[in-house]
Amino acid sequence: xxxxxxxxxxxxxxxxxxxxxxxxxxxxxxxxxxxxxxxxxxxxxxxxxxxxxxxxxxxxxxxxxxxxxxxxxxxxxxxxxxxxxxxxxxxxxxxxxxxxxxxxxxxxxxxxxxxxxxxxxxxxxxxxxxxxxxxxxxxxxxxxxxxxxxxxxxxxxxxxxxxxxxxxxxxxx
Numbered sequence: 008x009x010x011x012x013x014x015x016x017x018x019x020x021x022x023x024x025x026x027x028x029x030x031x032x033x034x035x036x037x038x039x040x041x042x043x044x045x046x047x048x049x050x051x052x053x054x055x056x057x058x059x060x061x062x063x064x065x066x067x068x069x070x071x072x073x074x075x076x077x078x079x080x081x082x083x084x085x086x087x088x089x090x091x092x093x094x095x096x097x098x099x100x101x102x103x104x105x106x107x108x109x110x111x112x113x114x115x116x117x118x119x120x121x122x123x124x125x126x127x128x129x130x131x132x133x134x135x136x137x138x139x140x141x142x143x144x145x146x147x148x149x150x151x152x153x154x155x156x157x158x159x160x161x162x163x164x165x166x167x168x169x170x171x172x173x174x175x176x177x178x179x180x
Contacts, residue, residue: 034102110175112177116135143175151168161173
């Protein structure tokens with residue numbers, strides 16, 4: 008019974024942290040987004056966010072969604088539709104495909120890879136085929152999409168965001 012309880016607690020913790028990561032996710036160019044209002048099929052929009060960050064939504068016109076979380080976009084659409092168009096709209100927004108992150112340097116397969124919420128540097132390195140023989144596990148740097156001029160020294164457990172660029176440098180023998 009204790010094992011079952013422990014498994015349930017661990018599963019709930021993993022689920023909660025994944026939901027938190029998705030709630031904190033900030034939309035940006037390259038994300039594929041789906042907008043739905045239940046019971047209103049004509050208000051379903053599936054779009055790829057461009058550099059402008061604008062979407063054209065029925066009844067509301069152009070809305071800027073980049074830089075906002077999924078929850079904020081849901082609230083924005085809800086406020087735009089409630090009253091004038093619908094009594095109590097049930098708005099749902101989801102990212103159907105995340106923009107990639109990039110990894111280069113001393114990994115076996117550098118390039119762009121699909122981002123998943125909650126991803127760590129270690130998982131990103133695994134996607135890129137692992138370290139080369141010359142890689143330094145201590146010289147891992149991340150350039151954030153929002154501030155490409157700022158370099159962050161990262162551990163293997165550091166969380167990666169979509170659009171980030173990871174650099175793995177060589178070690179000295």
